[in-house]
Amino acid sequence: MSDPTVSNPNFYRVVFENDRVRVLEYLDHPGDATTPHDHPDSVMITLSSFSRRLKSGDRQVELEIPAEQVRWLDAQEHSGENTGSTDTRVIFVELKEPKGDSAVSAGADAPADAGPSGAPLGPSQ
Template structure:
């Protein structure tokens, strides 16, 4: 669900159920905030990446292309803030998932 969009940022609320699979899609550099526990397998043509994050976690996500499956036993709810002004890096397309968290 789109919550806000401007020339600088796009903010989505994302929910899914256990077992749900997304189609392959792209994100610009983003910040993701988990409102519930988050268990997901990300796939982008390289090795799969299993990600487990507790509720209330904020992580930096470099620009990426992937599909994902909710591998947890509960629905997930996240807020994704896509940063439209951040230049896209020339990244290895097999690099997936959260980058280092910022304290």
Template sequence: MPLFAQDPVVSDGDKYSVLFENDKVRVLDYKDMPGEKTHEHSHPAFVLYALVPFKRKLMLPGGKVIMREFKAGDVLYSDAQTHVGENVGETPTHVIMVEMKSGMSMGVK
């Protein structure tokens, strides 16, 4: 994973917007249309909540490709990741992402 891949709000500000941010998390709203693709960017560990059904292709550094299909209400956890995302379905993508900031304590003992 490149150490200096761009913040998605910078690389794709037309698709990502910040809904909330503090020292623990950043909450992003992401929307795109079928056929649209992001620039390469990085996320810290995150939780994704799908608001609508959609299908995506994620292209990771080194050539690995991940296909993902979501139903409305699906939730996914991911470790930190750098990728290019592409909407390869027939419906718009709309998700809420909660990015974890480093040093965050989960309060679990």
């Protein structure tokens, strides 16, 4: 697992952490790109509108996401590139507890944006 704060420290910083969650702030500028990294199950809060290309393996998806959105993200590995003309500002609330068989996760069954192969890639609505 590649921790984004280690693999991409100029974009990600920890703003809060305890034994149950880690909260990351993400900031990039037009044209910036990340190297591959992992995220556990997370909640993403967009602070700005942005356009982005996400890649995972041979899958790729183009996203345009408005500001002030709250979305569920299933655990995933990806890299990304800011393809727009605005900065990307996002807060990630990463869950540290593994998904349990009997646990009910709000939004866990929400449909995910699909990459070209139809597999989830990117934020769920």
